[in-house]
Every structure is written in C-alpha cells, then in structure tokens.
Amino acid sequence: MTTQKARQIWALGGGKGGIGKSMVVGGMGIHIAQLGKKVILADTDLGGANLHTCLGLPLPKVTLDDFIKRRVEKLEDVVCETNCDNLGLISGAQEFLAAANPKHAQKIRLLKKLQSLDIDYLILDLGSGTSFNILDFFLISDNGIIMMVPEPTSVENTYRFLKGAFYRRLRRVTIYREIRELIELALDQKNIRGIKTPRDLVEEIERMDKKLGRILSEEAFKFRPKLIINQVRMDKDIELGFSVKNICSQYLGIQLDYLGYIYYDDCVWQSVRKKKHPILEYPDSKASVGIKMVANNLLQNQQFRL
Amino acid sequence: MEKFLQRNYYQILDVDFRASKIQIKRAFEIAKETYGSDSLAAHSIMSPEKGRRFLSKIMEAYRILIDDDSRRLYDQYLVKTSQEFVGSSEVGLETASPNGQLLPDDTPPSKDPLPPFVRASQLSGTGAEKKTEGDDTLAKEGRYDGPELRRIREEKGIGIRTIAEKTKINITTLKFIEENNFKLLPAPFYVKNFLVQYCRCIELDPEKVTESYMKFYALYKEGKKLFK
Numbered sequence: 191m192t193t194q195k196a197r198q199i200w201a202l203g204g205g206k207g208g209i210g211k212s213m214v215v216g217g218m219g220i221h222i223a224q225l226g227k228k229v230i231l232a233d234t235d236l237g238g239a240n241l242h243t244c245l246g247l248p249l250p251k252v253t254l255d256d257f258i259k260r261r262v263e264k265l266e267d268v269v270c271e272t273n274c275d276n277l278g279l280i281s282g283a284q285e286f287l288a289a290a291n292p293k294h295a296q297k298i299r300l301l302k303k304l305q306s307l308d309i310d311y312l313i314l315d316l317g318s319g320t321s322f323n324i325l326d327f328f329l330i331s332d333n334g335i336i337m338m339v340p341e342p343t344s345v346e347n348t349y350r351f352l353k354g355a356f357y358r359r360l361r362r363v364t365i366y367r368e369i370r371e372l373i374e375l376a377l378d379q380k381n382i383r384g385i386k387t388p389r390d391l392v393e394e395i396e397r398m399d400k401k402l403g404r405i406l407s408e409e410a411f412k413f414r415p416k417l418i419i420n421q422v423r424m425d426k427d428i429e430l431g432f433s434v435k436n437i438c439s440q441y442l443g444i445q446l447d448y449l450g451y452i453y454y455d456d457c458v459w460q461s462v463r464k465k466k467h468p469i470l471e472y473p474d475s476k477a478s479v480g481i482k483m484v485a486n487n488l489l490q491n492q493q494f495r496l
Numbered sequence: 497m498e499k500f501l502q503r504n505y506y507q508i509l510d511v512d513f514r515a516s517k518i519q520i521k522r523a524f525e526i527a528k529e530t531y532g533s534d535s536l537a538a539h540s541i542m543s544p545e546k547g548r549r550f551l552s553k554i555m556e557a558y559r560i561l562i563d564d565d566s567r568r569l570y571d572q573y574l575v576k577t578s579q580e581f582v583g584s585s586e587v588g589l590e591t592a593s594p595n596g597q598l599l600p601d602d603t604p605p606s607k608d609p610l611p612p613f614v615r616a617s618q619l620s621g622t623g624a625e626k627k628t629e630g631d632d633t634l635a636k637e638g639r640y641d642g643p644e645l646r647r648i649r650e651e652k653g654i655g656i657r658t659i660a661e662k663t664k665i666n667i668t669t670l671k672f673i674e675e676n677n678f679k680l681l682p683a684p685f686y687v688k689n690f691l692v693q694y695c696r697c698i699e700l701d702p703e704k705v706t707e708s709y710m711k712f713y714a715l716y717k718e719g720k721k722l723f724k
C-alpha cells in the first residue's frame with residue numbers, strides 16, 4: 191500500500207439511528223491506526239455523542255462543546271487518548287443541547303480547525319439525520335460515506351440523505367437566483383414542474399440554459415458519495431448495494447460508490463456489552479473482516495465488486 | 497424519466513462501451529433485480545409502473561448488446577447519429593475483490609471527474625481498431641458486414657470503381673453496402689444478388705458472405721424501430 195501523506199477527512203452518516211455508524215467509525219479508526227497511520231475520530235453527533243462508549247472509554251472530560259464555546263482555544267486540547275496507539279478521539283458534546291445547533295461562524299471555525307489538524311486521517315461520526323449541520327460536514331469531507339441496513343426505512347432514508355446532500359451541494363456552487371429557486375422547488379416533492387430527482391433538476395436547468403446545465407451536470411458528477419451496508423444476513427443484502435448504486439446513477443443522477451458490506455454478527459453486541467470494540471475483541475469475526483474490507487477499499491480508493 | 501428512455505443502451509445497462517459479454521450479463525442481472533417487482537432498492541423511490549418501464553427498456557438494451565452482430569450494428573448506428581457519445585459513467589474507483597485486492601479492470605481509472613467522452617473511432621463498430629489488430633477480424637469468425645467487406649477489398653487493393661465497372665452496380669449502392677446503410681438499400685433479393693457479384697470481384701466465398709451479411713440486414717429490419 192502506498193503511504194498517503196495528504197490528510198484526508200472521511201465522514202460517516204446515515205439517515206437512520208442505531209444502525210452501527212459509531213461502531214464502524216470506531217472500527218475503521220482502530221484498523222487504520224493499527225496500520226501505522228495517525229488517526230483522530232471526531233464525534234460531531236452534537237447532542238447524542240456516544241463514540242467514546244464504542245471505544246470502551248469513559249465520558250471524556252473535555253469535548254467539542256468546550257471548543258465551540260471557546261472554553262479551550264486549541265482544537266488539539268480536546269483530543270483525548272484512546273487505548274490504541276496512533277488513535278485520538280474528539281468527543282461530541284453531551285448535555286449541552288444548545289451546542290447541537292452551533293452558529294454559522296462557530297461551525298466555520300470548527301471546520302477550519304478540523305481541516306488543519308496534523309494527522310493522516312480524520313474520521314467524523316455524523317450521527318443520524320439529514321440536518322444542515324450533518325450535510326455540511328458530509329460535504330466538506332473527502333469521502334462522504336453513508337451507511338444503510340437492508341430494511342425499507344433505511345433504504346428510504348438513504349435516498350433522502352443523498353438527495354438532501356446533492357441539493358445542498360448544488361446550492362453552494364450556485365450564484366444564480368433562478369437555479370436556487372429551482373432547487374427550493376425540487377425540495378418539495380409535489381412541485382409543479384415535476385422535478386422529482388436531482389437528474390430532473392439538472393435536465394430542467396439544461397433546458398433553460400445549455401451552458402449552465404453543463405456546469406451543473408459536471409458539478410453533479412463530482413459528487414461521489416460512498417455506500418456501506420451494515421448488518422447483512424444473506425447474499426441478497428449484499429446485492430442490494432449494487433441495486434441502490436444502479437438506482438442512484440440511473441434514476442437519481444447521483445454517482446454512488448459501493449464500498450462493501452458488514453455482516454450482522456452476534457460478537458458485535460457481545461463485545462459492546464463488555465465495553466470493548468469487536469475489532470479488538472474478535473478481530474477475525476465476520477463483522478471485523480467487513481469493517482477492514484470497507485476501510486481498505488477507502489484507503490486504496492476503490493470500490494467493492496463481486 | 498423521459499431522458500432515460502432516450503439514453504443509449506450502454507447507458508441504460510450502466511456499462512462501458514467496451515464491456516465484455518460477462519460484464520453485460522452481470523449488469524443485466526443487477527438491473528433485473530433492481531427494478532423487479534419485489535425490489536427493496538426501488539420500492540420507496542419509484543412507482544411499480546415506472547419500474548416496469550425501466551425494466552422493459554433494460555430488456556431491450558440487453559437483447560441488442562448481448563448479440564455480437566446486433567451490437568456491432570448498434571455501435572455503427574451510434575456513430576452515424578452522433579460523432580461522440582457518452583458511455584456509462586463508471587469511471588470512479590477501480591474494481592476491488594471482496595478481500596480488497598485490486599483486480600485488473602479494462603476500464604482505466606480516471607482522475608477526470610467528467611463523463612468519459614468517447615471518440616467514435618474507438619467504437620467496435622467502426623472497423624477502425626480492427627485494422628490494427630491484424631488477425632482478429634470479423635471475417636476470421638465467418639462474419640461479414642459492410643465495413644468488413646470494405647476492409648477486405650481495400651486490403652486487396654481493389655477500388656470500388658473497378659467493382660462498379662465490372663458488375664454494373666451503381667457505385668452509390670456499393671457504398672451503401674459497405675456502409676451497412678440498410679435503410680437505403682433495396683429489397684433483400686437485390687442485395688443478395690449484388691453481394692454475389694461483389695464477392696466474385698474480391699474473391700470471397702459468395703455463399704458465406706451473403707449468409708452473414710443478410711443476417712445483419714435482417715437484424716436491422718427487425719430492430720429498425722429500436723435504432724430510430
């Protein structure tokens with residue numbers, strides 16, 4: 191494997207709560223740290239942080255909240271040590287719900303500092319939902335990863351998340367009022383123009399203005415979110431990744447990369463109960479193998495295929 | 497949605513224009529699974545009706561691309577209708593096996609985020625790349641279409657004018673034959689007749705050639721509405 195000197199930010203989100211995001215962020219972090227990279231995990235799930243528990247750590251004394259509220263000046267001061275070499279943790283705010291909605295200026299300061307940390311990999315645990323905060327962290331990352339489980343609600347949430355992120359991205363690169371208005375319109379599923387998907391939107395804009403449409407479709411093409419399927423139990427669940435990828439490209443007009451899958455595995459909750467991470471407790475279990483596969487695919491910039 | 501129905505078959509199956517048969521089969525299986533009636537992936541995002549429309553287009557694309565002859569014709573059709581066309585958007589990451597190792601992939605990874613604009617001359621149907629491959633010609637497989645006949649004729653250094661003079665066949669018609677321009681060619685009976693004469697001039701087995709060529713012709717007739 192080639193050493194990647196450039197620091198990278200990965201962000202893992204997913205529309206649905208409690209599907210294993212924190213577990214996988216922890217596992218990927220441990221795995222990469224074991225490969226000798228400097229890694230920091232950051233819990234940006236402001237308000238519902240529990241990444242520390244996944245790593246078997248007690249509630250940290252300093253959290254992101256202290257940085258946001260400027261009780262500490264340097265972001266480095268809220269990085270806690272973990273049980274693993276090369277792996278640090280920035281814990282999310284626990285009880286200060288007000289922090290769950292940082293002001294824009296606070297967010298910018300946080301993003302800038304996160305981007306300038308002197309490490310190899312920064313992995314953000316975004317928590318669940320599709321709030322603007324979450325989408326913004328997702329969009330600034332080098333690899334925006336979305337996690338899904340093979341259930342209808344989770345699949346539905348995945349599309350919602352992807353659409354939300356896509357529109358927000360387009361909105362950011364657009365200075366034209368007409369386009370912003372069209373994006374607003376697209377967000378309403380029952381809009382009169384019949385814009386149901388990002389693809390429809392880009393096509394509608396192409397109709398209005400060829401050059402603008404071209405710029406936007408290039409922009410759309412640069413948006414390359416990644417997909418992980420967790421808690422798979424059978425082959426059909428693995429195949430689901432290819433199907434979602436197909437629908438994203440054919441119907442939504444979003445280029446999704448399928449990174450791989452992680453088996454549902456009893457050893458996960460067994461180790462969670464012992465307050466240990468499965469990747470340390472059962473490194474050869476099906477779940478741990480899946481986490482490593484996904485992390486390796488990201489490291490090598492490739493996707494999973496049968 | 498409307499645009500989907502207008503996209504080319506490669507795009508509809510989400511494969512590269514150089515995709516192998518295995519890749520096309522695999523893409524078709526995924527697509528069938530994806531838009532089938534009990535698909536978990538489609539259920540929350542598209543109506544069953546829309547899924548069915550996708551599926552029927554996908555079947556159509558598969559039928560054309562899985563057969564060597566109809567695929568060749570289709571490629572030529574694409575070249576004729578547009579000088580360049582966009583293949584599948586699959587240029588992102590390289591292929592990985594389940595254990596994370598790199599597999600050889602015939603699509604080179606591209607750093608360019610833009611869709612790959614494929615030059616018409618790279619298409620299998622133009623005959624351009626066949627020339628450089630030497631031995632690996634259609635004729636070797638006993639398949640003869642217009643461009644292949646032209647390639648053989650030129651290889652033997654026989655001008656199209658010479659054939660026109662010898663056979664008294666109109667030069668434009670000869671050109672239509674060599675271009676697979678079935679739309680403007682006369683009825684099969686005449687085409688067969690022309691072909692036999694053409695073959696005599698360039699010393700090819702008339703029986704073999706007409707049989708293969710007329711298959712291309714029939715495919716075109718059959719798929720005419722698809723190629724519109």
Ligand SMILES: Nc1ncnc2c1ncn2[C@@H]1O[C@H](COP(=O)(O)OP(=O)(O)OP(=O)(O)O)[C@@H](O)[C@H]1O
Nearest residue numbers: 207208209210211212213318421453454455458459
């Ligand atoms: N692959 C798996 N096999 C078995 N159990 C799993 C697996 N992945 C996750 N779980 C179970 O799901 C629980 C929730 O995981 P986790 O806390 O990581 O979810 P989350 O997505 O971060 O939740 P939240 O949205 O609340 O932050 C774990 O404690 C574990 O018991």
Ligand SMILES: [Mg+2]
Nearest residue numbers: 211212240317
């Ligand atoms: Mg969590």
